[in-house]
Amino acid sequence: MAEGSTGGPAQAGPPPTPFHHLTQNLARLGTVGILVVMLLVNADVAGRYFFNSPIPGVPELVALSIVAIVYLQLAHTLRLERFIRSDVLILPLIERRPRWGYALQALHHAIGACLCGLIVWFVAPSFVEAWQEGDYVGAAGVFTAPKWPIYLIVTICSALTALQFARHVIRDITVVLGRMPPPPLPGAAS
Numbered sequence: 001m002a003e004g005s006t007g008g009p010a011q012a013g014p015p016p017t018p019f020h021h022l023t024q025n026l027a028r029l030g031t032v033g034i035l036v037v038m039l040l041v042n043a044d045v046a047g048r049y050f051f052n053s054p055i056p057g058v059p060e061l062v063a064l065s066i067v068a069i070v071y072l073q074l075a076h077t078l079r080l081e082r083f084i085r086s087d088v089l090i091l092p093l094i095e096r097r098p099r100w101g102y103a104l105q106a107l108h109h110a111i112g113a114c115l116c117g118l119i120v121w122f123v124a125p126s127f128v129e130a131w132q133e134g135d136y137v138g139a140a141g142v143f144t145a146p147k148w149p150i151y152l153i154v155t156i157c158s159a160l161t162a163l164q165f166a167r168h169v170i171r172d173i174t175v176v177l178g179r180m181p182p183p184p185l186p187g188a189a190s
Contacts, residue, residue, distance in 0.1 A: 023075040041062060057144075109165045124151075
């Protein structure tokens with residue numbers, strides 16, 4: 001079995017594009033964020049235990065970081081077909097009646113694109129407001145962190161995920177129209 005750059009099985013699918021590299025690098029940044037949060041939480045616990053002195057702002061930073069990490073990894077996870085979904089209906093339909101299955105999957109992906117677009121629509125104004133008004137979390141004089149970077153990450157990464165959903169819609173419709181063979185099913189042995 002071939003190994004991919006992440007140490008796992010090589011991924012079948014479309015060749016890497018600049019969009020793929022962008023989403024992959026954002027996902028890597030999210031992974032770095034996980035490591036930073038782990039170090040921060042461990043340092044906070046050690047500070048509480050050994051010195052009876054917690055690091056100010058750790059709960060706020062962890063809460064903000066979790067949101068950022070999730071959104072940073074969304075588009076790349078979707079591209080790799082590892083997005084959470086129930087395959088109870090769709091995979092058997094794709095196996096038995098591929099055109100119907102891919103048509104239903106195109107609808108699913110179109111709904112995903114619309115939902116991510118709605119996130120952009122509703123979060124972008126919050127980004128602008130947080131940027132202009134200097135909104136922050138924490139207690140003034142103890143610890144504060146600006147909210148706008150999180151809103152920016154959610155806005156940009158939701159837009160990228162919507163674009164990835166749209167790319168899947170195009171792929172699914174191309175399969176339905178018979179202009180390309182169906183790609184390997186997620187989780188199928190190669």
